Amino acid sequence: MKIIGLMSGTSVDGIDAVIVDIQNGVEDHDAVRVNVLQFATYPYPDGVRERILEISAPGAGSVEKICHLNAYLGELFAQAAIRIAREAGVELASIDAIGSHGQTIQHLPQPQDESGILVRSTLQIGEPSIIAERTGVTTVADFRPRDMAAGGQGAPLAPYGHYLLFRHPTRTRIVTNIGGISNLTYLPAGATPDQVIAFDTGPGNMLIDGLMREISGGTRVYDENGDDAAQGTCDADLLRSLMTHPYFTSKPPKSTGREEFGAAYLRQIHKEAGSCGINNADLLRTLTEYTAESIVYSFKTFLPNMRDMLETQTIDLLFCGGGVRNQTLMRAVQQRVQPLSIASVEQVGVSSDALEAIVFALFARETLAGRPANLPNVTGSAHPVILGKIIPGRSFRSLGGVSQT
Incomplete structure (x- = not known):
């Protein structure tokens, strides 16, 4: 067809x-x-x-x-x-x-x-x-x-689309889409539909893009290649605070969107950062690390045998969506899943975009x-x-x- x-x-x-x-x-x-x-x-x-x-x-x-x-x-x-x-x-x-x-x-x-x-x-x-x-x-x-x-x-x-496109008879795969919101699909080797685990992990590009629009006065709508975030330093205390959001510990099935991680939430974060003396470059880097941290936290918390598979490298981590073009974000994810290497869905023959x-x-x-x-x-x-x-x-x-x- x-x-x-x-x-x-x-x-x-x-x-x-x-x-x-x-x-x-x-x-x-x-x-x-x-x-x-x-x-x-x-x-x-x-x-x-x-x-x-x-x-x-x-x-x-x-x-x-x-x-x-x-x-x-x-x-x-x-x-x-x-x-x-x-x-x-x-x-x-x-x-x-x-x-x-x-x-x-x-x-x-x-x-x-x-x-x-x-x-x-x-x-x-x-x-x-x-x-x-x-x-x-x-x-x-x-x-x-x-x-x-x-x-x-x-x-x-x-x-369900990921199941149709990416299931593999012998390899376990996780497909992570980083759009405005990030979501993952866990496909065990030889998966049947009832074995698929999937849920929204939390913010993807939404907060990063929102901050870029805010600090540029609307002239820029995303951080190209993650270059601006690369100039900043992650604030560890703010990152820990952000990771206390109740969405991350709620069990799947779950989904989220702008209602939880949109403009109102960003204003709250920006206010907290300002009170702590965190500049825009460092806040941008912290939000980038926040997306990476929430994704990998979801891997390790809700997927079966995930920690063992990361250590033994018996799993394919495939990424797609606009977030794959943010090199600072992808490096942050990579650092959190070492020694396993991450890959784009392009490498298995499907266009990420x-x-x-x-x-x-x-x-x-x-x-x-x-x-x-x-x-x-x-x-x-x-x-x-x-x-x-x-x-x-x-x-x-x-x-x-x-x-x-």
């Missing part, structure tokens, strides 16, 4: 778009084979990122703004799908489906009691009906709510095939469920054989 995957993450950098040709492995235990035909990230137009962050802040998003941006982002996601197909030299009519994650503006996985009903909620915008209408391609979107309806947290979802968009292309494929794509032991749902909502394209045929016109 040729599928376009679309997504925008917690960093709100823009729309990742990928067009892939997906094939099954030769044997049942083989990983799915994905040929990336084209990948690109299309930045949001000026001011859109700020508008998304505004409506994502607790108590800040009006109904009118959310309604309008849902439709506008649908147009932008549709444009991204059309553009990636054009750049790949592929006719849209030959695309089997589009899988769109959309843009999360609120994720509330902890149940809230409403008159005896436990309510979990999440909201991704980027209207899929507009994507299907503009492209003519059947679009699958809104993947999280079904898992939450079944009692899960709706996150992390990517581990495109991976998240690839995952949502895979989800579209699974949904259209009628296969569940959540992992109950990861999300906490009561049972496996088929994810997403299907918006028919022009070539879609119903069970009765009637074409969409």
